[in-house]
Amino acid sequence: MSLSLKIYHSLPPRTRSVAASLRGYYLNLLRYDKQTEKLVEEALERDFWSASQWRRWREERLSRLLHRAVTRVPFYREEWAKRRRAGDKSSPEYLENWPVIEKQVLRERAAEFVADDCNLKKMQMDQTSGTTGTSLKIWSTPESIKFWYALAEARWRRWYGVSKNDRWAMLGGQLVTPVEQRKPPFWVWNAGLNQLYMSSYHLAPDLLKFYLDALNKYRIQYLFGYTSALYSLAQKALSENRKDIKMKVVITNAEPLFEYQKETISRAFDCPVRETYGMAEMVAAAGECEMGGLHQWPDAGIIEGERSRDLRPRDFICTGLVNPDMPLIRYRIGDCGSFSDAKCACGRTLPLIAEIEGRSDDVLYTSDGRRIGRLDPIFKNGLPVIEAQIIQNSLREITVRYVPAEDFDQSDARNLSNRIRERMGDVRVKLEKVGRLPRTARGKFRAVVCNLSKEEKSELAID
Numbered sequence: 170m171s172l173s174l175k176i177y178h179s180l181p182p183r184t185r186s187v188a189a190s191l192r193g194y195y196l197n198l199l200r201y202d203k204q205t206e207k208l209v210e211e212a213l214e215r216d217f218w219s220a221s222q223w224r225r226w227r228e229e230r231l232s233r234l235l236h237r238a239v240t241r242v243p244f245y246r247e248e249w250a251k252r253r254r255a256g257d258k259s260s261p262e263y264l265e266n267w268p269v270i271e272k273q274v275l276r277e278r279a280a281e282f283v284a285d286d287c288n289l290k291k292m293q294m295d296q297t298s299g300t301t302g303t304s305l306k307i308w309s310t311p312e313s314i315k316f317w318y319a320l321a322e323a324r325w326r327r328w329y330g331v332s333k334n335d336r337w338a339m340l341g342g343q344l345v346t347p348v349e350q351r352k353p354p355f356w357v358w359n360a361g362l363n364q365l366y367m368s369s370y371h372l373a374p375d376l377l378k379f380y381l382d383a384l385n386k387y388r389i390q391y392l393f394g395y396t397s398a399l400y401s402l403a404q405k406a407l408s409e410n411r412k413d414i415k416m417k418v419v420i421t422n423a424e425p426l427f428e429y430q431k432e433t434i435s436r437a438f439d440c441p442v443r444e445t446y447g448m449a450e451m452v453a454a455a456g457e458c459e460m461g462g463l464h465q466w467p468d469a470g471i472i473e474g475e476r477s478r479d480l481r482p483r484d485f486i487c488t489g490l491v492n493p494d495m496p497l498i499r500y501r502i503g504d505c506g507s508f509s510d511a512k513c514a515c516g517r518t519l520p521l522i523a524e525i526e527g528r529s530d531d532v533l534y535t536s537d538g539r540r541i542g543r544l545d546p547i548f549k550n551g552l553p554v555i556e557a558q559i560i561q562n563s564l565r566e567i568t569v570r571y572v573p574a575e576d577f578d579q580s581d582a583r584n585l586s587n588r589i590r591e592r593m594g595d596v597r598v599k600l601e602k603v604g605r606l607p608r609t610a611r612g613k614f615r616a617v618v619c620n621l622s623k624e625e626k627s628e629l630a631i632d
Contacts (some may be wrong), residue, residue, distance in 0.1 A: 415438060
């Protein structure tokens, strides 16, 4: 655990909320400004553009992006120079001539993807593990960040009749309270974002009531977060027959949303439930409309193979259109899926996604009955792990299979084990170094695997 996190955890709950609010005010300034509303309105107008309008808009943006990448971005400039020396005369003006970029290349050479006329010190750096545990660094300018969050405001909020100005709660993976804490609050109020940030690591059966009480106390209007966490909360609300907690909408992210989860969450909070899709790399995104269609955002990026007639899932190879200062061109994001040619009854012309795979992580369980959904924050903040798989065979033991980077050492091994315990409590952590993790026929692997039996889960009153 970092020193700053230890200091933060030692603060009284109210002071933690003050710290979270200060961070929230900074993020609010970074993400939004007086141009936001104009960008939102333009995005909502594009929802109904014709195919020719979209083609012109994307071709113009892509042309500028490719030219900038080949002339100003060290990684791409070097790659094209090598090809020219080898006699390759293909034109960089055509997207299909560009190589596919793998996550590992981006991990190892991230700074080389930033345009050489940019100053890294003046850019925002976001670090994400991705779905495979691969640590990634993404740099972007304030202009790109504001454009991205305007898209999210339009299609992850306005579609559902809410906005960033409404009071909302997020169930996520930040350690806003120590994992060993057994008394509320398990959340902080972030005044800067009008957000009640609730820990997803404390959702034990005997603690869920406190979460529901907090939603009522803080007058929360909509929920956003991991599907598994929202589902646990909804089950408790139904079992307690809580009629006092109603939302305008519940928005899921990071994990797939199954019909049984959707129905349960909808009944619990008396509102629609909408699924979203996106990633820190800002190369693709999607949102579910009021008719149930999951729409891709064409202004976020280009996904190749999006017209699969047989609807078999294919790797998503994406070219981002949001961040021209760190362009990711033909980038394999690690998910796969298929698109539909059907027209949505909502009237929007945004392409429909028929299926997405690659986000189906398992859920782990603690001995006190908590469900732990996403564990990807473990791999953030510079942990030198190429990829990892977390396996639970018993309530007291966690196995981590990992592929180390060259600079991985014993201190990193201890750090990895400690990060698991911070979220799972007092468990044995067994580390297994491997050269490569097992894949499925489609080249995927499950980042989290729970091998507990149904009987073991039922004994915890969680299944």
